Amino acid sequence: MTSAPARKDLPPAYEPASVESRIYEIWERGGYFRPRVDPNQTPYTIIMPPPNVTGELHLGHGLEDAITDALVRWHRMQGEPTLWVPGEDHAGIATQNVIERELAKEGLSRHDLGRDAFLERTWMWVRKYRSRIADQHRKLGASADWSRDVFTMDGTIVKAVRTTFVNLYKDGLIYRGLRMINWCPRCETALSDLEVDYEEEAAKLYFIRYPVVGEGGMPLPDYVVVATTRPETMVADTGVAVNPSDDRYEERVGRMLLLPLIGREIPVVADDAVKPEFGTGAVKVTPGHDPNDWDIGQRHNLPVIVALDRKAAMNDEAGPYAGMSSEEARARILRDLEEGGFLDHVEDHTHSVGKCSRCNTVVEPIPSEQWWVAVTKEYAPGRSLAGDAAEAVRDGRIRIVPQRFEKVYLAWLDNIRDWCISRQLWWGHQIPVWYCPNGHTTVQVEDPPACPDCGAVVRQDEDVLDTWFSSGLAPHADLGWPNDTADLSYFYPTSDMQMGYDIMFFWCARMVMFGLYNMRDRGPAGAVPFRTVLFHGLIRDVQGEKMTKTRGNVLDPLVVAAKYGADAFRFAVLSGASMGADQKYTEERLAAARNFANKLWNTARFVLLKVGDRRVRRPHPADRETYALEDRWILSRLEQLEVDIDSLFRAYQLGEAARQIEDFLWNEFCDWYIEMTKVRLTAGDERPLAVLAHVLDRGLRLLHPFMPFVTEELWQALRDHIDDDMAPALIVAWFPKSGANWKDAAAEASMEHVIEVNRAIRNIRAEKKLDAGARPRVYLRANGHAPALLETLPATAFTSRVEPEVVAPAATLPQGEYGFARVGETEVVVSLPAVDAGVERARLEKDLADANAHAERLEKQLSNPQFRAKAPANVVAGMESTLAETRARVTGLKERLAQL
């Protein structure tokens, strides 16, 4: 073989570190991530779920990159103008917390800095982490268009956010109102319902006696017992409620009770919300500290007392308990109640406690003036944000994959409540509302220099918006909305969207609402933010625990990628589960994926070594008859694989696709085809070279969406050895799209037989413990498959290390010991040095029993007239031929047993 060019001197093991950054640079320099805008083609667009700038990417982001990049590369290789828009999220509350923690290390609070300095400091952090995050995406191979990178506080997004706010306000869908909200006393802000996580906790139920007030205001020796888990809130009680149908309290309704310790008189009211069976059937009503009580209070005009301040400490309303933390107050109140004889008894009780999803602090329900989105309110006849969002999924304009998540999505929207969007934070989109001292309110996109109504100085609302308000605009805002940009008109609606199922409500639902609202000029089909949304599962640790910073089990995908290679990471997470299912992260899976990358590497090394400096022509179907059986077989198998991968991609079955490609390349191409070519190549037959190069080329293309780096590197090395119109890089090469040129059922059946025969030979070798170096004679008593066996005889000799010979079914054999196996119609006879008759008999008997059982099953099935009438013909025919083979096997086994 002539000397090979230098680039073919591939090291014997794949070294990701020496390849990945160089390959990524080639892609980026080639401009392959930027789509060309072709009005004659439908683009493929996908928006990246913007990771929080709070820190670095974790495995979940790595999984998202793997999924998205696989889809993006597949579409790009279909020749579609393909755009993947990357982004980062300012993550208001989360980032503010991070910066506050940083400040705390210096002994500072944000109030020490003031708002402007605090924001300046946060921007510094953002700049640092944005580039770090982008770098991580690059290392993972994400082929996103970095020239379109979007940060959720970029000027264009600010405009989009304000425009949306103003429009919603004008449509009456945004309002300011006093409502019960979730207050985090640590973050000192309101939260939406979604930002509260509930945890079951063991607690106590305290039964407290509230004395009944007599005619002249004198306490009677009579009392009503109420049950509560939060005795400290009794300082803010303004009533006691019972169910109107509860005769135990019939005569108490309308009377006054004396609030113990405080001495305030509060009425007994009747309300349907009270469940008679719970506790005593009487509930203290604390409208300032409980959502239910707030509703009850509203219905009965009870005063609202708020006894907690913004840090959840007792305020002046708490009288003697003012200034205490709520825990202290609870202890003191319980002691005082007990001393006063008001504590009836205590029971164990488990209930769920709401915690801030960002800092795990117990959330306080308090009434507060906040900004809200009226999600169910009609802004046009029959149109509402939530209703439209549900309808788009119900009528199929938006498809959810896996489909089972549809129900979850719809159930949430059907029971949705107004969305609290204002946050008492500094970091975020400040609400575009201005107030003047004369009571005028201005709501507009641009900062007003003065009050448009009276010219007075204006002050902007200090609150910022929920982070999800801005990220919910991503699909259209990232493409330029509200400006009428070329990107927006060409790339919107986006094609696919992808996210963890855990943010379905936070993000997916909001994008659908906002997209349909802001883009409604496009009509029902054109306004949707995306056509399909994929929900992937979560990556958990080996124990199945969710990976969180507090558990300390978070893994950096780059650390993983550095050890095993980015391709291995991607392949492992994609092939590790099916869409929507959680997966456990295991190191073993990574190692397996790395091994596959290395196997591929060496496959290419072999092919390149054999091809040398030739430039081969692809096999042409017209020449089919000139090709050997194994050639026709592998080409037929490849074609089938291409068909299957295409349909798997269309069904978003990425994991299954990855597994099938691996299976083909490793188990069919390497283990059989390549091994069989060796003897031909050694004999000087060059015909397999074209097949080797062609199948490798196609295999690399198929695998590229999953393992972009190693496939690109190898393809670059292979590229010039194929005489065809080859793209400058694999990333923009055509994805294999199969015709029906090589499908060859006969070749597949014959090769399957050859493979089984070889397995049988090797099995006998292993079972009879023949020396590795021995080359025993093998007689293949063949019938129907004789030509195939004859053609592949040299390969059989080489790969199974035997001296094989094809003989007639009834051929007599020389005297000697033999090992036997039956493969379909072929009997495999391996000459042995000696044989243990007992062991052989046992083995044959077991085989016979298996074969008989199999034949019986088939006979039963085939003798069923219903089966023959209803089953498809090919199934029946297949079964019949299997039965014939199985019967032949039974006969053969019986004969050999008789011979023993």
Next chain:
RNA sequence: GGGCGGUUAGCUCAGAUGGUUAGAGCGCUGCGUUGACAUCGCAGAGGUCACUGGUUCGAAUCCAGUAUCGCCCACCA
């Protein structure tokens, strides 16, 4: 209280529209340094597909129910 998902080999998991003896990786057993690869090759052991009943010619796959684990939703004083 509603809803969803899992239960398949020792472990981690695939099995898209029901179809011939249910698969992979890891682990395990035996053999192997044959010129692509020991990150490898060859051979092998290992499964009542959680359980019960049903539909069907045929069920891991569809239906009903049971058990068990997990998740989501819900204003459980």
